[in-house]
Amino acid sequence: MTKFLISFPGEAMVFPEEDFESVAKAAHAVIDDAKAAGVYVFAGGINEDIDPVLVAGDGTITEGTYPGHKVPNGGYTVLELPSREAAFEWAAKIAVACRCPQEVRQFQYDPAS
Template sequence: MAKFLISFVEGAMRVPEAELPDVVKAAHAVVDEAKDAGVWILGGGLKNHSEATVVTPERTLVDGPEPSANGAIAGFALIEVRTYEEALEWAAEIAAACRCDQEVRELLPSART
């Protein structure tokens, strides 16, 4: 089994305000489906990137980090599935529910589990 991060960046979800309840309902349905399938680990939306704090190696706190070239993650799902193809299938379900593209990345194996 492998773990995958499925995520989208700030600004990717361009949904009219009136349609947000439908998006939330659809997203919750996919989460419930993933839980029922036993693949769901964790997921959720994140506060705006501008509200983040960076902690440097020197233990200095920096408010409002610089945006990355790829954009800041706005929401994510962490799943555990047998194959990359299965992860892509879940990402497609999430993309349809959230109405935005999803990035799929496999987590590297950890020396400590």
């Protein structure tokens, strides 16, 4: 089984404010389905009200992120799945629930994880 990151930037979710509750309910239902299917690893959204920081090996803290790198935001789901095709199927479910396309990325194999 391989872990996949399914994600979207916060600005991709565009819907009327009055639809927020139904979108949240739909998104939580997909996560519940992933848990029931035994493929769920993690899901959550980046708190965009808290700025990122870089922490160096010596403990130095710098406001912001890597120079030239876009600040990550939006929603992230990690699922452990048997194939890329399965990841595309789950991404489509999340896309419907969140009302925006999803990016699918595959984690490298790490025997220690």
